[in-house]
Amino acid sequence: MIARHTARLTTLAAVPAALALCAVPAVAHEGHATATSGDSYQVDLAPLNNSGSKGTAMLMLDGTKLTVKIEASGLVPGQPHAQHIHGSTTGHDFHCPEASADKNKDGIITTAEGLPSYGDINISLTTKGDTSKGSGLAVDRMPTADKNGHLSYERTITVSQKVADHIKDLHVVQHGIDPNSNGKYDFGKGKSELDPKLPQEATAPADCGMLQGAAVGSMPVGGVETGSGSTAGVEAPGLIAGGSAAALAGAGVFFVRRRKHQPADSNS
Template identity: 80%
Template structure:
């Protein structure tokens, strides 16, 4: 009789733990699925580089492999085309916007080549039409042109790879084009561009850069020990952690009750 009662209690107390685990596991599987970025919009605040005075906001909306990019920027060189790209890696490298310290030759300008070790290579060229690959990175004839007051408005929907869709939070936006001598146009004041000698350095140097807001929160660390903290934050599913906690509490309660019943049964048989 006592054994039957103990078995029933064991079964009833095990149910919450089992339910907690079965609830947490599908949530964990969903959160780790490659489509978790679908239907999300991310904000990128563009801050000036090279003391350009440029700033703006980019909105990245991902739906499956369709990426819609909207950019509103100001403080740009008026009437000039501004090359713009999504930079970074989808394979685990930790890239970010450069600082003034990236100016290795001390000429006062962080060039594209000097900034690239910080913000990575071109992933997507944000052209107004046609090709959007790295090959169109300097397609100035298809880049947006700033208005006479130095503002720029851009919107385009692009088909991207699943890797870009899954790692959009690891990427960032860079716009290019500065005016170091304030004459209202690109000239060779800072020499030739190291990317294309037919272009002035001013035309290709970065003018602003921005990373996805909150990218470090809840984003899985990549790149091994260089970016991982060794803690559970940002690695395990929150649902799984919560579910596991409930399961452990239920299991603890189960152990206490079973142990208590065993002692009671032993006392009754004496």
């Protein structure tokens, strides 16, 4: 009788511990990410350039297979939005840019002004095909916001072992803003430093979110991985020659609208 009573108490005592192991909630903070389970991370995308855009990205890593899911709102309706995973896999320290990144005080943090903060492109979050830095402005393969400015994205890609090892030191950036609220990309804020054929509005960052492990607010160590802070590799001329130039058209509307993409799996 005593032995049976003792066994019952032991079983009941183990229940709270088992529940605690199964019910560890994810706690996310604006512009930062917290591990949800194992190699899964939630990223809150916070607005840049007063874009009004915000969203959530989920990154799930299985070996070198990375699944990225993004739900964002407040983006420029009907326009493609370049999006990337930025940061370093070699020990450099990068983070989402602060207002002080606007060096010429024109009210816009451009891609070039943001690079010293958020680092170079590691992965281009295209809807299909290549995901390298070279596809950074492949606008014909970037997701398009719907008529309400909402964007949904999902893709599983193969990444390098370095990216897998340093995933917590990387972060997500979406591009494309509409500061004059006319519902399209135009040259109201001048030409993009990436290509004068493109408006600044099309390439300026709209939002950013850091994964756990990135040092919020700290200064980068040594600049971007190229060592120069250059925008080389994300310049548009080569991409335009490959077909995304068809995206330039019409009175002030510079990107052709694609049909709604379907999530794609790739080993790019």
